[in-house]
Amino acid sequence: MRPTHVLLAVLVAAVWGVNFTVIEIGLDHFPPLLFSALRFLAAALPAVFLVGRPKVAWKWVVAVGLTLGVAKFGLLFVGMDAGMPAGLSSLVLQIQAVFTALFAFAALGERPSRLRLLGMAVALAGIGVAAVEEGTSGPLTAFALVIAAAACWGASNVLTRRAAPPDALNFMVWVSTVPVLPLLALSLAVEGPSRDLAALRALDWQGTGTVLYVAWVTTVFGFGAWGWLLHRHPASTVAPFSLLVPVFGMSSAALFLAESMTPLRWCAAALLVGGVALASITLPRHRATAPPPESQPAAAGLTPSR
Template sequence: MRPAHLALAVLVAAVWGVNFVVIDIGLDHFPPLLFSALRFLVAALPAVLFVPRPKVALKWVISVGLVLGVAKFGLLFIGIHQGMPAGFSSLVLQIQAVFTALLAITLLGERPSRIRLTGMAIALAGIVVAAVDEGSSGPLGAFALVIAAAAFWGLSNILTRKAAPPDALSWMVWLSLVPPLPLLALSLLFEGPAADLAALRALDWSGAGAVVYVAWISTVFGFGAWGFLLRQYEASAVAPFSLLVPVFGMSSAGLLLGESVSPLRWAAAVLLVGGVAITSTGRRPSRRPDGNHLPPRTRVPSPPAVHGARSPLP
């Protein structure tokens, strides 16, 4: 990978890692469901006017928009709002790789290799350690919400694999049109119109900056740069940089939010990151119908959230 592209991959990981801190800041200004709705609304508009519609069936745009945008991000934002540490969330959310693998086995009939099964077991052990740590020092219910968010992220990865969008940026921009109205309706129902109106009336530069960061920098720039890298290199060369996201997430949360990392949490981090790395790379090689391995040049790099090149976007 060229040095400039290497730097870009690290920058995207840093942007996505710091995004968890920005989410925490934004939740000081908005109810979680309203904040999530604003994130997707600003990500979609006005970008949708300049980005061509992805060449996939509308049903995939809607289904992934609901699963990823409404379920996954709604649960994640509520979990952080209820006390799940932002930096720790960036780590725990990576268990989505295991959910993706399990759903691929269940729904797509994939046969995982022994290496991949080992990686899944290691990552799940990390989640157990993380749950023990969080149960002793924080709200276990908020932890469970982030785990549920990771499960929905895994489902969205499977749906994205079926959709096979050719471009990551146009895919993310257009599916961002789906979540705002359902999220706003849920916000009005559960958070109340008074809370929503109060948050919008009290909007200041800090709150507006949080929305702009999570929408334009994390979503539009992040996905645009990630998609550019996937067009330049094989997915296996780009995917490992996603493991830097919790590194930047936890370190930035420590520096900017004062979040501490206990020894038990470090142990969970080692198990989770190591397990996810093995799970993401320990895939069986693709085969032709006659059983022969496909040569490397016949493989098409997958977009983010597909196979090992999923996007770790928070």
């Protein structure tokens, strides 16, 4: 990757990591389901009028919108509102890599390698340590909600792979249109219209800023830039940069929210990040017979990425 592309990948990881701190601040201004609905409303408008028609079938837009937007982000916001710390949420959510591998095996028949299975086992051990930590210092229900959010993220990853959108930004903008009404309906039913109206009436610059950050910076810029990188480089080259998300997430939470990092959290972070790193490694496949010399590229294996 070019240095500018590396910097862009690190910037996206930083944006996604800081996002958890911004969500925590936003939850002081909005009920969680309303906040999530406003996030997708701001991400969809006015961008939906600028990106053109969806480039995949509507069934994929709706399926990913419900799984990623309603289920994943709804559960995440509710879990954080119930007491799950921002830094720990940024870490625990990375278990989505394990769920993605499991769902890909079940739905797509993708068999994980032994190294990937080892990485998944290490990551699950990290989740176990994090659960012990949260069980002694916070509500386990909130922890479970974030785990469920990670599972929904894994399912949405498999659906996105099936959809194979040629334009990541176009796809994400149209996906953002789907969760708005379901989340608003859930907010009215669960959180109540009086609480929603009170939050909207008390809207200030800080509340507005959190909505714009999670919508435009995290969703539109973050997913758009990530898709741009994936279009130009192998997924195995780009994906490891996502391991920086909990680093920025926990650092920003400690800096801006004064969240402490206990020894158990450091242990959970090391196990989870290390396990996801192992699970992300793609080993080269060895061919039984080599092709004739005249059919091989002059610099096999050294072809520059796009």
